[in-house]
Amino acid sequence: MTTPLISLTWTDHVTGRQGHLVIDRLVRGVSSGGLRMREGCTLDEVAGLARGMTMKEALHYNPEGRYVPLGGAKGGIDCDPRDPExxxxxxxxxxxxxxxxEHFWTTGEDLGLTQDIVDRAVAEAGLVSSVQAVYPLLDDEAAARQRLADAFAVEVDGIGLDELAGGCGVAESVLTALDRAGVPYEGTRVSVQGLGTMGGATARFLAQAGLxxxxxxxxxxxxxxxEGLDVEALLASRDAYGTVDREALRAGDAELPGDAWLSAEAEVxxxxAVSYxxxxxxxxRITARWIVEAANMPVLPEAEALLFTRGISVLPDVVVNSATNAWWWWTLFGDIGAGADEAFTHIRRSMRTLVEQMLTRAEADGITPRAAAHAIVADRLPVIAERFGWYG
Structure with missing residues (x-):
């Protein structure tokens, strides 16, 4: 792994809590990556996520697109988001x-933070926007900002488009894997850890597809x-942190220990939810055929190696959960408009192409999907650097 361009740790003068920022790489002088808040967040964790963002950006590089992938970055604060402080x-x-x-790092919601909270805090901190560093790269800043604002105002069945984009990408990754294996959607069982923004949207799209x-x-x-859960009822009963109101459960729904999702009889x-x-x-304990990483870094490397020997395929986070980030930029740069139908169509097409490329390479080379994704990135980064330079 390459050394990041910038790596720093901040200590809050009031509480003593620490925050981290890692800029892994700059493209056209700018990087992209969310800001997470969780107790126990470390610099190493943030560095791994920043490297992952470099990969996610490179994987969505399209020479014909208006959106030009940025460098990768990530922020993290070691604090429970529920803490009064x-x-x-x-x-x-x-x-x-x-x-x-202001100049180098575009950020947004991540684990423990919603975009609404980030936007409010950004304004209070005296900043224009959490993505203002990218504004100088836009052809028409005013139109681009309005387009993104319009997209964030779109709701589908009461849920914001920004909350659905990532889950649409995860679901399409699952469906692409099933299609390649010739497995029908009907009867395919899924177990999901975490029913927050990403997990909830993924569950909704997969249930709508017939899983x-x-x-x-x-x-x-x-x-x-x-026999299958009533996904819509569970989603409607969630609180702001993705916790389901148990009053919404039906007679056949069982309450099991927190880690029971791992050994559920499911194909996917x-x-x-969380890393590691x-x-x-x-x-x-896992008997599923596919593990699809909607969270960042949920499968440890030694576990992935063992799963690979058992014939269980891990579809990696750098591909699977990259649609949220890409949707932001496709919208801001003008590759798509603000509407939901156009967004979902673009996400599905792009994710299916990317997952197909990854799985085809993995199969051809006899390697894991993650190794295949890394190989695609290794091919693309020099092309991006040749076109835009290493930093500026």
């Missing part, structure tokens, strides 16, 4: 990072039903 810590972190946000969601896990435990597992969830020990 959390918002004030966030504002102070953003003030400290102001020079980077059966047989287990979902949140902070209270796992809800399971071998979707870890969509599947390790060398608990991977032995």
């Amino acid at each position: 959390a918002y004030a810590v966030l504002v102070r972190y953003l003030r400290a990072m102001r020079p980077y946000i 059966s969601i047989v287990a979902v896990a949140d902070v209270k435990g796992t809800i399971a039903n071998p 597992l979707v870890p969509a 969830t599947i390790d060398a020990s608990n991977q032995a």
